[in-house]
Amino acid sequence: MGKIEWAMWANEQALAAGLILLTGGIVGVAGQFRGWQFAAYGVAAGVFVCLLEYPRGRRNKGTSVERTGQYCFTVCVKSFGPLTRNYYVRAFLYAGVCVPGGFMLATVLGCVCLGIASLIYLGAAIRGEQWEPILPRKETRKPVGESIKNPPQNPPPRPPAEMRRKRAEDLEGAAYVNPISVTANE
Amino acid sequence: MGNWIINHGLTSFILVVWMAINIFLFVWFYFFYDLGDQFFYTRHILGSALAWARAPAAVLNFNCLLILLPVCRNLLSLLRGSFMCCGRTMRKQLDKNLSFHKLVAYMIGLMTAVHMIAHLLNVEWYNNSRRGVYDGLSTALSDLEDSGNTTYLNPIRSTDIDAQQTPTYFVFTTIAGLTGVIITLALILIITSSMEVIRRSYFEVFWYTHHLFIIFFAGLVFHGAGRIVRSQQTTTPPHNFTFCKDRFAQWGRIPECPVPQFAGGFPQTWMWVIGPMILYVCERLLRFIRYTQTVRYRKIVIRPSKVLELQLVKNGFKMEVGQYVFLNCPALSQLEWHPFTMTSAPEEDFFSVHIRSAGDWTQKLISMVEELPEGAQGPKMGVDGPFGTASEDVFDYEVSMLVGAGIGVTPFASILKSIWYKFKDSNPKLRTRKIYFYWLCRETHAFEWFADLLQVLEREMEERGMGDFLTYKLYLTGWDQSHACHVMVHFDEDTDVVTGLKQKTHYGRPNWDKEFEQVRKENPTSVVGTFLCGPAALGTVLEKKCAKYSDVDPRKTKFYFNKENF
Numbered sequence: 001m002g003k004i005e006w007a008m009w010a011n012e013q014a015l016a017a018g019l020i021l022l023t024g025g026i027v028g029v030a031g032q033f034r035g036w037q038f039a040a041y042g043v044a045a046g047v048f049v050c051l052l053e054y055p056r057g058r059r060n061k062g063t064s065v066e067r068t069g070q071y072c073f074t075v076c077v078k079s080f081g082p083l084t085r086n087y088y089v090r091a092f093l094y095a096g097v098c099v100p101g102g103f104m105l106a107t108v109l110g111c112v113c114l115g116i117a118s119l120i121y122l123g124a125a126i127r128g129e130q131w132e133p134i135l136p137r138k139e140t141r142k143p144v145g146e147s148i149k150n151p152p153q154n155p156p157p158r159p160p161a162e163m164r165r166k167r168a169e170d171l172e173g174a175a176y177v178n179p180i181s182v183t184a185n186e
Numbered sequence: 187m188g189n190w191i192i193n194h195g196l197t198s199f200i201l202v203v204w205m206a207i208n209i210f211l212f213v214w215f216y217f218f219y220d221l222g223d224q225f226f227y228t229r230h231i232l233g234s235a236l237a238w239a240r241a242p243a244a245v246l247n248f249n250c251l252l253i254l255l256p257v258c259r260n261l262l263s264l265l266r267g268s269f270m271c272c273g274r275t276m277r278k279q280l281d282k283n284l285s286f287h288k289l290v291a292y293m294i295g296l297m298t299a300v301h302m303i304a305h306l307l308n309v310e311w312y313n314n315s316r317r318g319v320y321d322g323l324s325t326a327l328s329d330l331e332d333s334g335n336t337t338y339l340n341p342i343r344s345t346d347i348d349a350q351q352t353p354t355y356f357v358f359t360t361i362a363g364l365t366g367v368i369i370t371l372a373l374i375l376i377i378t379s380s381m382e383v384i385r386r387s388y389f390e391v392f393w394y395t396h397h398l399f400i401i402f403f404a405g406l407v408f409h410g411a412g413r414i415v416r417s418q419q420t421t422t423p424p425h426n427f428t429f430c431k432d433r434f435a436q437w438g439r440i441p442e443c444p445v446p447q448f449a450g451g452f453p454q455t456w457m458w459v460i461g462p463m464i465l466y467v468c469e470r471l472l473r474f475i476r477y478t479q480t481v482r483y484r485k486i487v488i489r490p491s492k493v494l495e496l497q498l499v500k501n502g503f504k505m506e507v508g509q510y511v512f513l514n515c516p517a518l519s520q521l522e523w524h525p526f527t528m529t530s531a532p533e534e535d536f537f538s539v540h541i542r543s544a545g546d547w548t549q550k551l552i553s554m555v556e557e558l559p560e561g562a563q564g565p566k567m568g569v570d571g572p573f574g575t576a577s578e579d580v581f582d583y584e585v586s587m588l589v590g591a592g593i594g595v596t597p598f599a600s601i602l603k604s605i606w607y608k609f610k611d612s613n614p615k616l617r618t619r620k621i622y623f624y625w626l627c628r629e630t631h632a633f634e635w636f637a638d639l640l641q642v643l644e645r646e647m648e649e650r651g652m653g654d655f656l657t658y659k660l661y662l663t664g665w666d667q668s669h670a671c672h673v674m675v676h677f678d679e680d681t682d683v684v685t686g687l688k689q690k691t692h693y694g695r696p697n698w699d700k701e702f703e704q705v706r707k708e709n710p711t712s713v714v715g716t717f718l719c720g721p722a723a724l725g726t727v728l729e730k731k732c733a734k735y736s737d738v739d740p741r742k743t744k745f746y747f748n749k750e751n752f
Contacts, residue, residue: 004388012378033310035350105353
């Protein structure tokens with residue numbers, strides 16, 4: 001399993017965890033459960049995790065597939081620099097964020113899922129993975145064909161000047177017409 | 187519209203039937219729990235959340251039954267064989283087994299979410315009722331003990347624990363709750379590792395995590411063992427709830443209202459899933475038995491462009507054209523089985539596969555084999571299969587269009603070789619009169635091993651005067667300036683500069699409209715089968731063209747589309 005980038009799976013798991021935390025939180029708040037404050041926290045934490053996890057990072061090898069409309073999120077997440085680039089930060093952040101979810105049944109599942117995502121991110125961080133944004137690369141203009149830069153040095157091949165000159169005995173067969181008549185010794 | 191019916195009718199019908207069964211189960215069980223008298227008291231505490239939890243449970247039972255079936259590939263092969271009489275359209279549905287598996291998985295995910303949310307509400311309301319937050323009847327019902335001559339209704343019994351933690355405590359100390367959490371967690375891990383991104387790039391993560399389904403099914407079977415969904419039982423004298431619901435303070439003291447008795451429902455999930463579970467166990471057992479059978483190497487060839495050809499011999503192995511096998515190499519990985527289409531014909535006394543370096547496993551295999559001395563046997567290999575896919579049907583069509591993209595040409599290698607043998611033996615099973623073969627490839631290197639085959643076929647066809655039986659067109663999609671120059675210089679030569687074949691290589695992608703028009707013109711009354719082994723995008727294009735150029739009139743040309751999938 002040498003080439004696996006664990007962060008890819010951690011990302012899917014964290015996104016799912018965020019959604020589950022969010023759903024559990026909404027149910028807890030809407031149903032006015034005991035401890036609904038924890039549910040409200042679940043909603044906020046869920047939204048935060050979803051926003052952070054929505055933009056996929058660039059893979060080291062192979063093509064990276066973007067999620068629909070992730071460009072704005074990529075820019076936001078990228079602006080936090082090392083905080084979002086480093087997976088150790090994410091691992092410990094999620095480990096901390098998930099704890100309050102354990103105090104209420106509606107958010108327990110989200111808490112456990114986020115904990116698992118945190119562990120996978122820890123694994124990814126230990127292997128040295130990092131979050132790189134998927135941004136469109138600046139297109140390098142292909143150099144216009146070489147031949148345009150170097151105009152020809154030599155004139156096109158022509159027969160020598162004597163042959164090109166209009167011959168007196170063959171005036172009609174010549175390739176050009178003189179605007180001014182030319183006769184010898186005038 | 188008519189074309190759509192021809193190509194997609196049966197699939198849509200099956201999906202409609204499946205959805206109808208789901209809806210029926212949901213509605214039936216919803217009303218069973220929402221209107222049943224025996225649940226009157228339960229509903230008094232839980233409201234319609236009871237029905238909202240039980241209805242998806244029924245749908246889940248049905249779908250957990252279905253989900254194991256499409257992945258029993260030996261069973262599917264068996265069905266395919268026995269459906270030989272039932273026409274192509276039926277057998278084509280078996281191609282789509284993986285799509286069906288995914289669809290059922292989505293339904294399981296959705297219903298799990300509904301079921302879980304409903305149970306969150308249930309537990310919260312049971313908790314509140316137990317603590318006397320609701321009306322007198324609720325409190326009286328919840329107070330019913332589980333001792334002596336009373337049976338409980340409210341599964342939350344103890345009140346010592348902190349009120350906010352009671353639901354969590356309850357979930358983790360009951361069979362239903364604990365199994366529920368564990369199997370939902372397993373399901374979530376299975377789903378996140380099965381996302382397309384993970385599956386295509388890191389197959390091992392997907393494959394190993396998917397085995398959590400064992401935990402899923404084990405937990406599922408025991409999920410109902412606690413019997414905490416309680417219904418009212420008949421007592422002597424009978425307890426009439428319409429009369430007694432307002433007299434809860436007098437239960438047991440007046441003759442009309444004895445204390446109501448409750449019991450949990452008999453767990454039923456195991457009845458739904460036991461059959462498929464046994465079938466799946468048999469399937470895995472069969473794969474294991476096949477794995478232990480000896481496989482000998484007849485020949486190992488390393489082809490250009492990192493393609494490895496293995497010619498293997500196994501006792502009792504019988505194949506059809508275009509089938510695939512699963513290979514397992516314990517020296518590389520104990521648990522991984524990878525599918526490869528066979529490139530040999532059934533008429534040969536061995537079977538061969540061409541393996542391209544495409545990932546961890548294949549790369550390691552190729553490097554391992556490269557280091558072997560000449561003539562030595564390769565690493566121990568387990569072979570499971572053969573399994574049938576659409577290519578088996580190629581000879582049933584009068585006219586076939588075969589499209590292979592890149593390495594996707596492999597099933598067609600098998601088909602073309604088989605044609606060659608059948609022709610030599612004048613095999614009457616060959617219904618095919620005409621074959622159009624399109625090979626799309628990015629670069630020339632990969633052509634080599636296949637070009638040899640085509641050269642041989644070309645010669646044989648000419649010798650027998652059957653030059654127009656096989657029309658093949660090769661498309662080089664990754665050409666550049668140097669290619670074009672090279673071709674221009676050798677324009678007048680008889681054979682193609684790239685492949686050495688009589689048929690010239692085309693450059694760029696094929697114009698499918700033109701190709702389909704040509705096939706239709708040359709075969710005005712035939713049924714044409716189009717077979718693709720290649721990227722999904724090309725599949726969508728070909729499917730559309732098949733639909734576009736098919737005629738509903740049965741006397742005219744009809745195109746059927748078949749796709750290989752791995």
